[in-house]
Amino acid sequence: LCQMQVDEPVRLPRLSRAAVCGGTHGNELSGVYLVREMLKPENRKEDGGPASLLMLLSNPRAVQQCTRYVDTDLNRCFTHATLNGPASEGAPYEIFRARELNNLLGPKGSRAAVDLICDLHNTTANMGLCFIAYSDCDWVCLHIFRHLQKQMPDTPMRFIHFDVSTKESYSLDSIGKHGFGEFLPFIGPQPHGCIKSNIYTAMREGVQHMRDWVSCFNSGESNVSMAQLPVCRGFKTSKCFLSQDRDFCLLRPGEPLFQTFSGETVKYQGAEALYAFFINECAYYKKGIALSLARKRRVSVPSIPSVSISSRFIYIYLSM
């Protein structure tokens, strides 16, 4: 699909089944509270969006404990290997839950999988609203992104591309129809276990605009979009940050990057100016990842179903 000529309009099937998930990490509260709110009977209005819109709390046990996960990170359990491996009785809770979700929303890689999965996350980094997707030619996802950019001009918004194969993709959104509409909106900064009204409101607005776009798309109206995508290289350190809150600012060689606990400054040693993001994401301390880096590049997005092409800067993934 990615090799197709972008000046040809793309015809895509209707998005008849979609899912909005919150609480995949139980202490990322915006999605938890938003899904709970949307599940209230008075809010389950029909708006011409997907014929079937499923709202769910992905990891209810972790939500109850207000912790990222109970036994292991649920959002790393959706590889083919983990979903299809032997299930022993003492396996982590999240392995069982991942299989349940795969039955409900997948099976991953099959025609039965839902058409669109939007999995809501928070970050302690100052990343604004950030889409992360495994594909840089997921037109549905890119068009939704562009629609949100237009509708929410005051919210900083980026599209990040993680270049991981379907087989190796590990997150909940990867069990949706591959190549279309699987994305993780991250929004921050917000401490895990906390909820801030501005972050919650932006997420609620974003989800509503996504539903509006799907509704418009399903009705056959055309939309033109474009996007920005990166992928990231992790630093194996978690010193203090001078770059705090400077997500998506250009980091130039020789610029101050870290501050050690004794007060010394460590400079960025790379040869190329790059964009830092996920700066000081709390949940990545354990992995020793202090920040991620991205190169910006331009992608072209075809119109749906029949309009002109447009192009924009995107962020390129840098493998480790």
Added chain:
Amino acid sequence: LCQMQVDEPVRLPRLSRAAVCGGTHGNELSGVYLVREMLKPENRKEDGGPASLLMLLSNPRAVQQCTRYVDTDLNRCFTHATLNGPASEGAPYEIFRARELNNLLGPKGSRAAVDLICDLHNTTANMGLCFIAYSDCDWVCLHIFRHLQKQMPDTPMRFIHFDVSTKESYSLDSIGKHGFGEFLPFIGPQPHGCIKSNIYTAMREGVQHMRDWVSCFNSGESNVSMAQLPVCRGFKTSKCFLSQDRDFCLLRPGEPLFQTFSGETVKYQGAEALYAFFINECAYYKKGIALSLARKRRVSVPSIPSVSISSRFIYIYLSM
């Protein structure tokens, strides 16, 4: 002591034993990293401060797991009842640890207790550097506070008085010599489980200024100080916050306070304009406390050992 005439200079014994504690809550990382840094041999310099300065990680198991506590909140375990009650084998880990710490730094209420306990905390609220003490006439503590205010003029700083009796006082700092030098500097905003360089640096600087003041005090030089103290009333709710980050701004009757998840605004219904703090502190969600309120009042602080009196606005505690 509090009834004494403030125009009489106060003569106090030397502060010969002091403790700086971090990690009483294992996911409040500024204190954890600062204590670790200060424990390094190259940083254990003699600077004429307390004859014996003990640095310790209060809850090493919680620190290891990067969680507030393992079984129960350690910083609620230092009441007389909990420290002296019967110890069953299946009791929470923190009860045992509280007793260990009481043996090391206390016993609470005894002459053997250390002269000064400074227990380092973080908050997700936007509180700057905030001293919390059980006394509004703890001259040592007030003088240290005033010294920090002078030395760090760019750091917002407040002194909060929690009017709790010695017997009912529950936090680690309460096992130091009662009425003198027991305080919890809170500093924020910082997500729990994260470390920000500006917050870490301010805490390090604050602890150094405290040591300098103690050194100066022990050498017999005089210091004049004053302070600001509040105490708080908790709201039994944890809706979204419009007042986010507005800690210590005056909250007037009828002003917007909360936003509900459906988008409605809830106004402050109190009859009196008060100061809100601990706004959206993550760890207080479980208790249903969304913020605390304080009234400001003026306290007078006598000189040590022989100088003039000064007075300042302080915050008054409001009981629930």
